Structures are given as structure tokens and as C-alpha cells.
Amino acid sequence: MKHRNFNGADVSEVGLGCWQIGGDQWGDVAETDALGVLRASVEAGVTFLDTADVYGAGRSEELIGRFLKDYKRADFFIASKFGRFPRPGWPGNFDPKMIREHTENSLKRLGIERLDLTQLHCLPLEQLKRAEVWDTVRALKQEGKIRRFGASVESTAEAEECLKHADCASLQIIFNIFRQTPETSGLLDRCAKAGVAIIVRLPLASGLLAGKYTPTTTFAPEDHRTNNRNGERFNVGETFAGLGFETGLAMVEKLKPLVPTGYTLPQLALRWCLDHEAVTTIIPGARNRGQALNNSAASDLPPLPADVLARVREFFLKDVKSAVRGPD
Ligand SMILES: NC(=O)c1ccc[n+]([C@@H]2O[C@H](COP(=O)([O-])OP(=O)(O)OC[C@H]3O[C@@H](n4cnc5c(N)ncnc54)[C@H](OP(=O)(O)O)[C@@H]3O)[C@@H](O)[C@H]2O)c1
Numbered sequence: 001m002k003h004r005n006f007n008g009a010d011v012s013e014v015g016l017g018c019w020q021i022g023g024d025q026w027g028d029v030a031e032t033d034a035l036g037v038l039r040a041s042v043e044a045g046v047t048f049l050d051t052a053d054v055y056g057a058g059r060s061e062e063l064i065g066r067f068l069k070d071y072k073r074a075d076f077f078i079a080s081k082f083g084r085f086p087r088p089g090w091p092g093n094f095d096p097k098m099i100r101e102h103t104e105n106s107l108k109r110l111g112i113e114r115l116d117l118t119q120l121h122c123l124p125l126e127q128l129k130r131a132e133v134w135d136t137v138r139a140l141k142q143e144g145k146i147r148r149f150g151a152s153v154e155s156t157a158e159a160e161e162c163l164k165h166a167d168c169a170s171l172q173i174i175f176n177i178f179r180q181t182p183e184t185s186g187l188l189d190r191c192a193k194a195g196v197a198i199i200v201r202l203p204l205a206s207g208l209l210a211g212k213y214t215p216t217t218t219f220a221p222e223d224h225r226t227n228n229r230n231g232e233r234f235n236v237g238e239t240f241a242g243l244g245f246e247t248g249l250a251m252v253e254k255l256k257p258l259v260p261t262g263y264t265l266p267q268l269a270l271r272w273c274l275d276h277e278a279v280t281t282i283i284p285g286a287r288n289r290g291q292a293l294n295n296s297a298a299s300d301l302p303p304l305p306a307d308v309l310a311r312v313r314e315f316f317l318k319d320v321k322s323a324v325r326g327p328d
Contacts, residue, residue, distance in 0.1 A: 001014065014296050018050060018060045019285055020034075021037060023059055025223065026220075026224070026287065044296030045296060051110075053084070057085070057086060058109050062109045065109050080110070081152055083102075083122070103145055103146065118146045122152050128151070150171060150197070151170075152199075153173060156187055159182075175273060178248070178316070182198075188276060205248065206224075211264075225240065236325050237328070243320070258312060268304070272312060274299070274303075275304055
């Protein structure tokens with residue numbers, strides 16, 4: 001597993017997205033599977049864990065907390081998020097008192113004294129513009145409850161708002177073969193120049209880029225890939241990268257001929273993200289041990305040839321870009 005510099009910390013370039021182990025919006029992920037995913041990832045060299053207070057209303061953080069008891073705290077970079085917990089919900093979650101309380105609750109569930117990173121969890125643009133929100137995370141940093149703060153964002157406009165704060169350590173963005181705008185818009189370059197770490201979520205477009213789904217594939221009723229296909233519950237971009245299931249499947253078929261010899265489609269998808277120098281870590285989600293091991297192994301693959309990168313770019317601009325829905 002190779003490592004990259006995250007605002008002064010050393011992190012695995014493949015991390016683990018821990019939304020799945022919350023269970024609630026991914027169907028039922030059994031506790032043994034959740035702990036198996038964590039163990040497999042760590043055995044494969046993953047040190048970066050991304051979670052949020054809202055994932056399973058605390059379950060994801062609790063499981064990580066239990067898991068970490070067997071390990072040395074200093075060997076991990078723990079990133080969580082606040083702003084979307086169900087109680088009290090919006091807009092109460094953005095009150096300084098609640099930001100503090102939610103952060104302290106995350107620490108308790110995780111069983112740690114300090115987060116390596118807390119992230120504003122896709123706060124609406126008008127909240128990102130409120131100095132009070134940023135001043136609150138600054139105070140938490142001064143008090144030693146967090147080491148640094150950053151933001152998970154849905155759009156370039158939100159990212160730009162966060163970059164106005166020189167002490168914003170990181171941005172978490174949707175970036176994959178189907179969502180290349182962060183690069184084409186110059187956002188990645190601006191972050192690299194400013195020393196802002198980039199965390200890539202949805203590197204597999206919610207599993208589409210694993211290439212195994214067919215038109216008859218179904219997901220559990222509570223899975224967001226059933227109930228948020230058209231953005232019914234939250235940002236449409238978080239589900240299948242905003243393409244919708246049927247369009248996404250058609251795009252996957254067009255992409256398959258571009259997979260180079262020696263790679264599988266998910267390997268191409270993950271390697272494509274890692275081949276961007278501005279990317280600090282990618283956080284694929286996994287629902288079982290095998291997926292976690294396959295995803296971690298992307299770090300050991302050689303970089304993609306330049307002609308493959310060029311053809312993937314052309315494919316995005318010609319076939320995909322206009323079909324992407326949601327903020328970009
Ligand atoms: N707003 C935010 O801040 C936000 C939003 C979304 C996600 N995130 C973070 O980003 C992480 C990653 O995003 P994501 O999980 O939504 O999308 P993703 O990583 O693109 O997709 C994960 C899904 O792809 C499938 N998969 C994963 N590895 C596979 C493999 N090796 N082979 C075949 N299938 C595989 C699994 O689904 P199946 O087994 O069902 O096929 C898995 O649940 C989350 O866990 C979370 O930490 C943050």
C-alpha cells in the first residue's frame with residue numbers, strides 16, 4: 001500500500017469508506033461483515049477511515065470504535081463528519097452548540113480523544129457562508145478535539161466557498177470516470193497548489209463501475225440505490241454518480257472496450273482516480289471482505305498508460321458529461 005501526504009499526515013492512498021457499515025442506506029450489512037471489511041482493509045494496509053455521525057445513526061462510528069480497540073490509535077487517520085445527524089436535524093445541526101455536541105458524540109462512539117479530521121457534511125451553500133460554522137470548528141481544533149477540519153461538498157461552487165478558508169485542510173468530492181468535472185474545471189489543480197487534500201468518494205459510482213450489475217439487478221428497499229435513484233432522498237449525484245441506473249449501465253457497456261489488458265473494470269476505475277496527483281486518498285465503500293481486499297490492491301497496480309487516460313477523457317466528454325444529473 002502506497003502512502004500520500006494529507007496535510008502533514010501520512011495516509012494510505014486507498015482508504016475505506018464506512019457508510020456501508022452503518023447499514024441503514026445499503027441494505028442490511030451484518031456486524032460480522034462490517035468488522036470483516038474493516039479487518040481486511042487494515043490487513044491490506046489501509047490506514048484512512050472515512051465515517052460520519054449519521055451513518056447508521058452512529059453505528060458506523062461505534063463499530064469502528066470497537067474495532068480500533070485491538071489496534072494502536074496512532075496507526076490510523078480517522079475522519080468523521082457532522083451536519084446530517086437526524087436529531088435535531090436541519091437547521092439545528094448547524095448551531096455551534098450542536099456542532100460541538102455532535103463532534104463530542106462522535107469521539108465517544110469512536111472511543112478516541114481527537115479526530116484526525118472532521119468534515120462539514122455537505123452543508124448547504126448558505127451555511128458554508130456563515131463564519132460561525134467555521135469559527136466553531138476552529139475552536140474545536142484549538143481545544144484539541146479535532147486535529148484539522150475540511151468539508152465534503154456536492155458542487156464546485158461549494159468547494160470554492162470552502163477554499164476561501166486557508167485553514168480548510170481537505171475537500172471530499174465525487175470524482176470518478178463518470179464525474180470528471182473536478183479535474184476539467186481546474187478544481188484539482190487549485191487544491192494541489194493550495195495544499196488542500198482531496199478525498200475521493202464514489203470511486204466506483206456506487207458499484208456501477210464494478211461492471212457486475214445487469215438490468216435485472218435489484219437492491220434492498222432501504223438501499224439508496226433503490227430509493228434515491230432520482231434524488232428522492234438526497235443529492236442525486238451520490239447515487240450512481242447522478243447517471244441513473246439504466247443510463248449508467250449503458251455507459252458501462254461503452255466503457256468496457258477501453259479496459260486495458262491486465263486490468264478489470266473496477267481496477268481501471270480505481271486506478272484512474274489514483275493516477276491524479278492531486279488526489280490524496282480514495283475511499284471506496286465495501287460490503288464484504290473480498291471487495292475490501294480487491295479495492296486496496298489498486299494501490300499496487302501500475303499507473304494507466306497515457307493513451308487510456310486520453311480515451312477515458314474523450315469518453316466522458318462525448319458520452320457521459322451531458323447525462324450527469326445534480327450539482328457538479
Ligand atoms: N456526502 C458524503 O460525504 C458522502 C456521500 C457518499 C459517500 N461518502 C463516502 O464515500 C464512501 C464511498 O462511496 P460509496 O460507497 O457511496 O460508493 P462506491 O465506493 O463508488 O461504491 C461502493 C459499492 O460498490 C460495490 N463494490 C465495492 N467494491 C467492489 C468490488 N471490489 N467489486 C465489486 N463491487 C464492489 C459495493 O456494492 P454492492 O456489493 O452492493 O455491489 C459497494 O457498496 C462511502 O462509504 C462514504 O464513506 C460520503
